Amino acid sequence: MRRGMRWIRVVCAVAVGALLLSGCGLGATPTDTAGTEGVGPVTLVTGQDLTGYLRGRLQAWNAEHPGEKATLIQLPSAADDVRAQMISNLQAKSDRYDVLNLDVVWTAEFAASGWITPLPAGQFPLDKFLKPVVGTAMYQDKLYAVPYVTNAGLLYYRKDILAREHLAPPRTWAELRSMAKTVAPRYGLKGYAGQFSPYEGLTVNYAEAVQSAGGQILTGRRSRPAVDSPADLKALQFLVDGVKEGWIPQEALTFDEEGSRKAFQSGRYLFMRNWPYAYDLAEAKGSEVAGDIGVEALPGPDGPGAASLGGSNLAVSSYSRHQKTARELIQFLTSLDNERQVLLKGSLPPVWAQLYTDPALVRRFPYLPVLRQSILTAQPRPVTPDYDQVSLAVAATVHDAMALRQSPRAAAARLRQELSAIVRSP
Structure with missing residues (x-):
């Protein structure tokens, strides 16, 4: 019911937004047929800029381009609301948005719908970026966006506790399970906090377990569900066993990113899975664990696991009148100097490979390697x-399994059926 109501709200927001835009005359197809080479003022639409760093970046652009000024449009911080408002604008063929800051998982949807335009790969320094992030900007072998920031899940741990026990951080599921079950209680701590509330975060945590076990949620070019494969079942069983055995506490089934961060930062957990943003906050003055945090790659069944790629890409609206300027703004924002500021001012992981080995940056952000x-x-x-829709189905089904309302095998069979009804072949 919760999943259905959430989807209904998104669909309604899209429909109402499109009607409003059309009624106001903003939905007309641009009369400037030379939009691909159009030059002039542009807008950058994004979810809420919580650190405020983007305004400074656009001010730097505007100082150099007084005739092609860029204006920041901030949408609500919730990803569902951002996506819904972007879609309502694009479905109305409005030219209000020029550059869109898209979550990496939206690239395929926006490209397949014709809302964003293919980009000339040679115009951007893609060979300087970390290789996996470039794939998030591609759809059907074409570049539809440019990687802007990236992300990957990390394992946070209490290095002071493991040092007392003369233990290295866990590199396998068995080691994580053992330490979370036996070491944590000796120090009055709980075991492992992830993002296990039924939302996108749970889809990410489940995907990481599946990938680490060598499985896939969807497989092949025709995107067939693979969630009942042996590898996928092994991953789901690992998460369910964590709840059954207590080293994933029941309260963790309500955690999102902030819930898990606050629980770990308050000194209640030995381990946490989260994004890199949590590091600076957990090390800040007033944190109960400041100075005692270690970071490691996520563990897998037999060694280091495979995280899920996060982050965002910059794309050009198909309805922009000033697409040449929009492409040049993307060039500016993804340049080496600006990517450095993405990290320093925004505390967001950059896409340029060389920044991860910069000695000054590594001293400031020790987790970079x-x-x-x-x-x-x-x-x-x-x-x-x-x-x-895939994410909604995954999160709801996996949460039922982790809440012990359905066996892993039954949950996998149900999820396969739901995904078969959802997924369109490319």
């Missing part, structure tokens, strides 16, 4: 225009 390796071995979430 681990993050680099995690990104290089990470995998994208399912590439499909139907990703949003």
Whole structure:
């Protein structure tokens, strides 16, 4: 019911937004037929800029391009709301948005719908980027966006506790399970916090377990469900066993990124899976675990696992009147100097490979070498225009299994059936 109502709200927001735009005359197809080479003022639409760094970047652009000024449009922070408002604008063929800051999992949907335009790969320094991130900007072998920031899940741990026990951080599921079950209680701690509430975060955590076990949620070019394969079942069983055995506490089934971060940062957990943003916050003044945090790659069944790629890409609206300027703004924002500021000012992982070995940056962000390796071995979430519905189905079904309302095998069979009804072949 919760999943259905969430989808209904998104569809309604899209429909209402499209009607409003059309009624206001903003939905007319641009009369400028030379939009692909159009030059002039542009807008950059994004989810809420929580750190404020983007305004400074656009101010730098505007100082150099007074006739092609860029204006920042901030949408709500919730990803569903951002996606819904972008879609309502694009379905109305409005030219209000020029450059769109898209979650990496939206690239396929927006490209397949014709809302964003293919980009000339030679115009951007793609060979300087971490290789896996470039794939998130491709759809059917064409470049539809340019990687802007990236992300990969990391394992956070209490290095002070493991040091007392003379233990290295876990590199396998068995080691994580053993330490979470036996070491954590000796220090009055709980075992493992992830993002296990029924939303996109759970889809990511499940995908990481599946990938680490050598499986896939969707397989092949025709995107067939593979969730009942032996590897996928092994991954789901691992998560369910964690709840049954107590080293994944029941309260963790309500955690999103912030919930798990606050629980770990308050000193209640030995281990946490989260994105890199949590590091600076957990090390900040007032944190109960400041100075005691270690970061490692996510564990897998037999060694380091495979994280899910996160981040965002910059794309050009098909309805922009000033697409040449929009492409040049993307060039500016993804240049080496600006990518450095993405990290320094925005605390977001950059896409340029060389920044991960910069000595000054590594001193400031000690997790960079681990993050680099995690990104290089990470995998994208399912590439499909139907990703949003896929994620809703995965999160709801996996949560039922982890809440012990359904066996892993029954949950996998149910999920396969749901995904078969959702996914469109490319």
